[in-house]
Amino acid sequence: MENPTPASWESLPSWLLTQTAGHAHRLVFDGFASVGARGYHYRLLATLAEFGPASQAALGRRSGIHVSDMVATINELADEGLVERAPDPADRRRNVISMTTAGKRQLRRLEKELAETQERLLEPLSTEERQRLTELLSTLLDHHNRRTGAPEEPWR
């Protein structure tokens, strides 16, 4: 007799969205944790794989990871031997970050884990429903990214 009626806000789109995202976050987090990593680790490794070695600032811009968090993220990955930090001979302010072989291996593990997580997340939805959801969310995300300055717009 403690929780008979659902709370009034539980049907609001903003609630559905943030709560579902909470579940998604937990699933992703647990998946990464099972391979000894967390979100920022994956994003950094994936960015390195996609764009190649780069300075910390550039990696921050491309991955959406804040520069000040980038420091710790790289420290952690470097301690595990997954990335390497080397001074840039062409610009002594910069470090050049690159992925090691172990880093590439770890990235593959994380991608596999992440793919399985998508499956767990969308489990109750049919293929068409998944497609539809993805489209709707993309529309929403694009809209708000444009309104709120996209994750990345270095020039202006």
Next chain:
Amino acid sequence: MENPTPASWESLPSWLLTQTAGHAHRLVFDGFASVGARGYHYRLLATLAEFGPASQAALGRRSGIHVSDMVATINELADEGLVERAPDPADRRRNVISMTTAGKRQLRRLEKELAETQERLLEPLSTEERQRLTELLSTLLDHHNRRTGAPEEPWR
């Protein structure tokens, strides 16, 4: 020339979900902030309005707010004169929390703000699309709430 290609993970459902939820959260947060409140304040006031006065523990169960955060939330609302904390004569472990007239007024403001926020959040979607999105998210949320022990299941 900094961000030509979108990152590889940006089309993943989990990413779309958590990012969109981030925007939703910010919109809700800003809306509440414009009335001098935050999420927990609204949830507590709404729970009180829906279920009536109750102990802090019961409010925590109904609102999904952790008991230890409940303390601070009630402190803040009580300082503003929006709720009242009185010892329960029937059980000296308990406090009975109730809403003041000012609290009800504030709740109405927050509900108005929240409704406007839903509009801002869903702006680019048609009525049918909003309906569809809500259904899909509800399906997902129900599924995962069941799997992960619902927000509230005091018995068993």
Next chain:
DNA sequence: TCGAATCGTTGGGCGCACTAACGATCGTGC
């Protein structure tokens, strides 16, 4: 009646995102 359960409270932690400030370095306009 006495141990187990509940209540309120304090004090911490986490992930993610962000801000402010700093010394070091670079590069451009004058």
Next chain:
DNA sequence: GCACGATCGTTAGTGCGCCCAACGATTCGA
């Protein structure tokens, strides 16, 4: 040439939402 502004890496600290552990006080149940 060189001074000033911009950029780079780094440290330190903020905030929300969520959670855990522990505590004294009180109540309940077998």
